[in-house]
Amino acid sequence: MATILRTVLSLREVKQEAGPQFRIGGPGADFGASEWLLHRLDRPVGWRPSEQEMKNPATRDYQGAVRVYYLPAETSVQSIQETLTILGPGRG
Secondary structure, three states: OHHHHHHHOOOOEEEEEOOOEEEEEOOOOOHHHHHHHHHHHOOOOOOOOOHHHHHOHHHHEEOOOEEOOOOOOOOOHHHHHHHHHHHOOOOO
């Protein structure tokens, strides 16, 4: 999660604290987006999004700046890595 916060939100200072907590700071830190993204990612193993979340991108969007996309449950590690490489910074 720390890597995702650093990469997606371009945060310089992200440190995992004791327990499931993060300390976020630095110039331009967007605490609202950080909290929203952590909430969207903190799901139990096997969790699946509702049909509405899958079909309605607005339910997965933070102020037009960040959007969460769901991959199929049967996605291989290689497919995930390929997808992340394509979607990585500097693309598009």
